[in-house]
Amino acid sequence: xxxxxxxxxxAVKDRKKVILTYFSGFQNLYLTRLCVPIHFSPSGSEDNNxxxxxFWDSEADVGERLxxxxxxxxxxxxxxxxxxxxxxYIIPEIH
Numbered sequence: 001x002x003x004x005x006x007x008x009x010x011a012v013k014d015r016k017k018v019i020l021t022y023f024s025g026f027q028n029l030y031l032t033r034l035c036v037p038i039h040f041s042p043s044g045s046e047d048n049n050x051x052x053x054x055f056w057d058s059e060a061d062v063g064e065r066l067x068x069x070x071x072x073x074x075x076x077x078x079x080x081x082x083x084x085x086x087x088x089y090i091i092p093e094i095h
Contacts, residue, residue: 004077008053011037017084020055021076022069030075033057035067036084056089 011018021032035055043050053074055067 005040007077007079008037008040011079014079015083015086017080017082018055019076019078019080020067020074022067023073023075025073032076033059034080034082036089038066038089 007018010016017034017036019032020035021030023029024031035057038054038056041052041054050070053067053069053071055069057065057067060067
């Protein structure tokens with residue numbers, strides 16, 4: 001589990017964005033972004049054999065905004081002062 005897991009959970013609880021530095025395997029470099037913490041999926045299930053943190057990167061290109069990162073992908077995370085509204089990140093169901 002991420003050493004700073006408490007920062008992630010605090011950000012979700014307080015509805016604060018995080019300043020996240022992570023390794024992008026696609027670009028083969030570290031990126032620092034202001035992200036919305038979305039979900040933590042702990043390991044242990046049949047389909048999930050590693051912890052995974054989910055973030056929304058509003059700065060990324062459309063189609064690449066959802067980040068699914070393992071703890072080893074995350075270099076640094078800190079709380080920002082930016083507040084987010086969870087309703088802004090819910091996609092309405094289309095009938």
